[in-house]
Amino acid sequence: MPTNHVFVLNADKNFLSMVHPARARKLLSQNKASVFRTFPFVIILKKQIQIPHLKQYILKIDPGAVWTGFAIQCGFEIVFQMELKHRSNAIKSDLHLRSGFRRGRRSRNLRYRKKRFDRKKQLGWLAPSLRHRVQTTETWIKRFIKYCPISAIEIEQVRFDTQKIIQPEISGVEYQQGVLWGYEIREYLLDKWGRKCAYCDVENVPLEIEHIQAKSSCGSDRVSNLTLACHDCNQQKGNLDVADFLNQKYKFDLIAAKNRIDKILKQRTSPLSSAAAVNSTRFAIVDAAKRHNSNVLCWTGGRTKMNRCQQGFPKSHSIDAACIGESGSQIKFLTTQPLIVEAKGHGTRQSRRTNDKGFPAITVKTDKKTGEKTTSTVAPKRSYKHIQAGDIIKFELKKDSKTCSDKKKAIESTVKVKAGWYTARVKTPTPKGFEVKIGEHRVTVSSMVGVKFIYRNDGFSYSFL
Ligand SMILES: [Zn+2]
Structure with missing residues (x-):
């Protein structure tokens, strides 16, 4: 399966043209370059080189409610595809939970408190879940601009052009x-x-x-x-x-x-109604893109669909992104394996856990030897050594593992994780160790021996289709 091309940095960390993955492999094996970043894959040259002119790339974005498609085009060739999943619904439900707690806390010991009706929203205000969508998209625009000579950004702004x-x-x-x-x-x-x-x-x-x-x-x-x-x-x-x-x-x-x-x-x-045709987030995304590149072009969804149907491509978020605009009418895919990125958030900053009424949740621990009971409201520590939830690590599983998150399943199925090297995302670190998910199974790692860092958590999870 043809994979995404690789970003290349010069020794002074300025971008160069992207290269085919085979060439990147060769540079790495000949020790001429080293890995700068794993997601997206960026390599850095060890010796500064002089290149008279760089290739020019177009970044194409198809913003959606849940998924946003990205594609990088060079000439008429698509060299990089990515699909970004937002977590708008999770943000909405988190905020509902918080507002419930606050409402309870404010009115609990008060007979009457005047309502604050005159809170006004500023012009251009976006709901937190929508703002998240704009901000994560902007984060990725910034990343691509840092690693690749992008001359223009093309965005599918509206589904159709009402005026036309x-x-x-x-x-x-x-x-x-x-x-x-x-x-x-x-x-x-x-x-x-x-x-x-x-x-x-x-x-x-x-x-x-x-x-x-x-x-x-x-x-x-x-x-x-x-x-x-x-x-x-x-x-x-x-x-x-x-x-x-x-x-x-x-x-x-x-x-x-x-x-x-x-x-x-x-x-x-x-x-x-104009409300249905005008989607505030889409304009905010265009504004965000304009902050980083002066050459931003907006296209309609009708044109994207026409380009995709005429060339007979299947529907996917990154293919839709590739088909945006006039330049999407005759494209060739050099990659068919988009990088799948999911926004996972940075966890919670809550230091005291609460029960469903908003009161501190008390955990009772019994000392096995003395039988003494200790109570605590402190949320468990979210790291082990320097490993945090969301880090991607490579580790060696010494023995076959039978553990599984679902106890019933573990009894039923005899499938176990075989010993060997694995790369996985850390699930829940505790002071005693951490868990990683391999396929359907949760495997506990309780030693730092043989654990290698691949990627520090940045709020996203990465996978390939
Ligand atoms: Zn009918």
């Missing part, structure tokens, strides 16, 4: 009748009609663009005359009038038919 759809004359005849128009309009209609058939509400089937007033009865191609229907409804309706068709379709329930006719006729003329 409502007033097609502003962008000329080519746009109105070209293929791109079809893709933009489809994305627009999907949003406007809620991704379902307007006549029978069926979802998750291929939807066809449908003229509310049939073209054969002088219906126009204007957006206000278009909707989406499943194949069956589209065929059944043919050139019938919408009211006739629905009265016929719902002849046993005329009220439902009337409601549906009213809904369609009302919705066809109302433009999509």
